[in-house]
Amino acid sequence: MHPSRRQFLAVSAAAALSVPAWANESDSILDCHTHFYDPTRPVGVPWPGKADKLLYRRVLPADYHAVAKPLGITGTVIVEASSWVEDNQWLLDLKGGPLSIPGIVGRLAAGTPEFAGQLERFRKSNRWLGMRLNADQLDKLDRASPVLRDLKQLSEANRELDINGGPGMLPLVNQLAKALPDLRILINHCANLPIDGKAPPAEWIQGMTMAAKHSNVFCKVSSLVGGAAQRRPANAPVPADPAFYRPVLHVLWDTFGPDRLIFGSDWPVSERFAPLATVFGIVDAFFRDQGQEAYRKFFAGNAARAYRWPGA
Numbered sequence: 256m257h258p259s260r261r262q263f264l265a266v267s268a269a270a271a272l273s274v275p276a277w278a279n280e281s282d283s284i285l286d287c288h289t290h291f292y293d294p295t296r297p298v299g300v301p302w303p304g305k306a307d308k309l310l311y312r313r314v315l316p317a318d319y320h321a322v323a324k325p326l327g328i329t330g331t332v333i334v335e336a337s338s339w340v341e342d343n344q345w346l347l348d349l350k351g352g353p354l355s356i357p358g359i360v361g362r363l364a365a366g367t368p369e370f371a372g373q374l375e376r377f378r379k380s381n382r383w384l385g386m387r388l389n390a391d392q393l394d395k396l397d398r399a400s401p402v403l404r405d406l407k408q409l410s411e412a413n414r415e416l417d418i419n420g421g422p423g424m425l426p427l428v429n430q431l432a433k434a435l436p437d438l439r440i441l442i443n444h445c446a447n448l449p450i451d452g453k454a455p456p457a458e459w460i461q462g463m464t465m466a467a468k469h470s471n472v473f474c475k476v477s478s479l480v481g482g483a484a485q486r487r488p489a490n491a492p493v494p495a496d497p498a499f500y501r502p503v504l505h506v507l508w509d510t511f512g513p514d515r516l517i518f519g520s521d522w523p524v525s526e527r528f529a530p531l532a533t534v535f536g537i538v539d540a541f542f543r544d545q546g547q548e549a550y551r552k553f554f555a556g557n558a559a560r561a562y563r564w565p566g567a
Contacts, residue, residue, distance in 0.1 A: 282551055282554070282555065283329045283330065283355075283554070283555045284326070284327050284328045284329055284330075284518070284554045284555065285328070285329070285330045285331065285332065285355075285357070285518065285554060285555045285558050286323065286328050286330070286331040286332070286518060286519060286520045286522070287331070287332040287475060287477075287517050287518060287519045287558050287562075288332070288334050288443070288444075288475060288477045288478075288519025288520060288521050288522075289319055289331045289332075289333055289334065289519075289520060289521075289522050289523075290314065290333065290334060290335075290336045290521075290522070290523065290524065291314050291315055291316060291319070291333055291346065291349060292313075292314055292336065292337065292342075293313045293314075293315065294311055294312065294313065295313055298339075300337060301337050301338055301339055302336050302337060302338075309523075309526060309527060310523060310524065314523050315349070316331075316349065316350070316351045316352060316354045316356065317352055317354075318523075319331065319354065319522060319523075320351075320352065320353060320354040322522075322530070322531045322532075323354070323522075323531060324353075325532075326531065326532060326535045328535070329354070329355055330351075330354060330355030330356060330357060331351075331354065331355075331356060332356075332357060332358055332359065332360060332384065332558065332562060333346050333349070333356060333358075333359045333360070334359070334360045334387055334417060334443075335359060335360060335361050335362040335386075335387060336362075337362065338362060338364075340362075340363065340364075340369075340373060342362075343359070343361040343362065343363070343377055343383065344377075346359045346361070347359060347377075347380055347382055347383060356382075357382070357384075357562070357564045358381070358382040358383065358384040358562060358564050359382060359383060359384060360384055360385055360386060360387050360415075360417050361377060361383055361384075361385070361386045361387070362386055362387055363377070363386050365386075365388060365392060365401075365402045365405040365406060365409075366392065366400070366401040366402040366404075366405055367401070367405075370405045370408070371405070371408060374405075374408055374409065374412060374414075378412045378414060381564065382564070383414070384414060384415060384562045384563075384564060385409065385414040385415035385416055385417065385439075385562070386409065386414070386416060386417070387416075387417040387418070387419060387443070388406075388416060388417070388418055388419070389418075389419055389420060390418055390419065390420025390421070390423075390424035390427060390428075391420065393418070393424070393427040393428075393430075393431060394427075396427070396430055396431060396434060403431075403434060403435075406431070406435060406438060407435055407438075409438065410435050410437050410438035411437075413563065415438070415439040415440070415441060415561060415562055415563070416438055416439070416440050416441070417441045417443050417475070418431075418440060418441070418442055418443060419443040419444065419447075420443075420446065420447065421446060421447045422446045422447065422448055422456075422458065422459045422462060424446060425442075425446055425459070425462025425463060425465065425466050426462060426465065428440060428442060428462075428466045428472060429462075429465040429466050429468075429469070432466065432469035432471055432472050433469065435471075436469065436471055437471065438471060439471050439473065439561055439562075439563075440469075440471060440472045440473065441472075441473045441474070441475050441517065441561055442463075442466065442472065442473070442474045442475060443475050443477060443478075443519075444475065444477050444478035444481065444482070444519075444521065445474060445475075445476060445477070445478070445479065445482065445503065445507065446459065446462070446463070447478065447481070447482065447485075448482050448503065449482055449485035449486050450479065450482035450483045450485070450486060450499075450500060450503055451483075451486040452483075452494065452499040452500075452502065453502060454502050454506075455502060455503050455506055460506055460510075463506065463507070463510050463511075464510055467510045467511045467515070470515075472515070473511070473515040473516070473517055473557065473561045474507055474510075474511050474515065474516055474517070475517045475518075475519045476504070476507060476516055476517065476518060476519065476538055476553075477518075477519030477520060477521045478519075478521040478524070478525065479500050479503070479534070479537055479538070480493045480525055480528040480529040480533065480534055480537075481521060481524070481525065481527070481528055482503075483499065483500070483528070484527070484528045492529075493528045493529055495529065495533045495536070495537075497536065497537045497538075497540035497541060500537050500541070501541060504538070504541045508541075508545065513545065513548065513549040513552055513553075514552060514557060514560070515557060515561075516552075516553055516557060517553065517557050517558050517561060518538060518553055518554050518558075520534050520535065521534075522534070538553070542554070
């Protein structure tokens with residue numbers, strides 16, 4: 256599934272030739288989309304399933320640190336994949352060791368009677384940065400919507416919202432950003448666009464453009480290799496060459512600019528398609544070309560603005 260070692264080293268060597276001096280400085284690099292879990296807990300985990308031979312294993316900060324440290328990645332924001340409310344607390348209690356964990360993106364059931372109490376509980380922790388929502392919960396956003404009611408509470412608590420879904424969710428993001436202009440919204444995985452190395456479809460560009468008109472909307476540049484895998488036969492390797500992903504990255508850059516794009520790997524899910532070094536190398540190459548300030552914003556500064564952890 257992964258690109259050959261020879262292919263990866265060739266790409267890395269070519270990229271290294273153009274590394275400006277500032278790119279070798281020891282700035283913080285923050286990965287804003289990882290998942291940690293432990294199936295060996297007495298209660299187990301709701302995700303991933305036991306049949307998943309790649310992901311069904313203990314995945315903890317030390318495991319990520321082992322592959323992230325050589326790339327200069329110093330910290331991560333964890334995104335909760337579990338639907339169990341108590342797993343918000345499990346992540347808050349997780350120790351990062353040498354890996355910095357400035358906070359987590361939790362998961363609560365918006366639109367339910369329990370939401371207000373759950374939000375009040377977890378907002379007491381500065382490390383509970385917000386929550387993730389699947390886009391299919393945004394189908395009806397009129398004034399009577401219980402989901403909209405709860406997201407307004409989230410906004411008033413000064414917490415953010417990660418949204419995951421396909422390209423069709425972008426008009427809903429536009430609608431939500433208009434309804435709640437103080438709610439910071441992070442589009443996950445570039446709206447899960449299938450990537451084929453060519454110019455992205457007009458509908459996706461239009462949707463991203465509409466969403467980006469709202470200053471409270473950010474885009475997490477994550478799961479690019481997952482998008483590439485959507486356009487390839489099962490188990491076929493995805494391209495490691497950063498040039499393959501540049502048509503999509505250029506649109507995101509032109510649409511959101513230097514202040515609202517954020518790095519995320521989607522590790523360990525990304526391991527289905529490519530090693531972390533390839534995932535990082537794709538965006539590292541592109542943002543080096545945008546200059547020192549944009550590079551630092553993408554890999555740390557913009558996340559601080561979007562998540563607003565203490566001191567940011």
